[in-house]
Amino acid sequence: QVQFVQSGAEVKKPGASVKVSCKASGYTFSSYSMHWVRQAPGQSLEWMGCINGDNIKTEYSQKFQGSVTFTRDTSANTAYMELSSLGPEDTAVYYCARGSASGSWLIDYWGPGTLITVSS
């Protein structure tokens, strides 16, 4: 079945960068896009963007343009999200999530999330 293993929780200082990994299994990794969504404490879910299956095209939410980078290593079935210039407002659980094969941007499977805490 479709499964994801995300990297462990991290504490970062303001101004630092963080890179979260998401290892996928149970499907053909290169055939599906990967989305990234975050949830700050007490807040709703927030879409950050996605990277398509062949690692050529990325789409970033306007809010995160310039501060986030998505990459993927097809040989390792792993996707990465790097967020730079962290501030306390970036404290959140970060989820990777698979885009469905429907041709739309529907998300069908999610990882368990990685907690990133930004604190001095």
Place this chain on the structure above:
Amino acid sequence: EIVLTQSPGTLSLSPGERATLSCRASQSVSRNYLAWYQLQKPGQAPRLLIYGASTRATGIPDRFSGSGSGTDFTLTITRLEPEDFAVYYCQQYAAPLTFGGGTKVEIK
């Protein structure tokens, strides 16, 4: 971008009761690209319940149903099971993706 407003914020019900959750969009959702997700607890992966406004995802029990079109959508859980007490989010997946604020279904 499309803003989704969910109501109520919290729903207090007993097991076996019916839950009706609402999601209203600030503009029409094209092709009814509206999905519902369940988030049971922090640290767990959200689960896709409904897509295309009314199609149940694989393995989702038939006590979950979705309806609506345009700007008004509803998720109904006909008989609440203990594992259904969770937070539910609607999402529209016409680009860019946006989520509603969530409805918490709690045990009364």
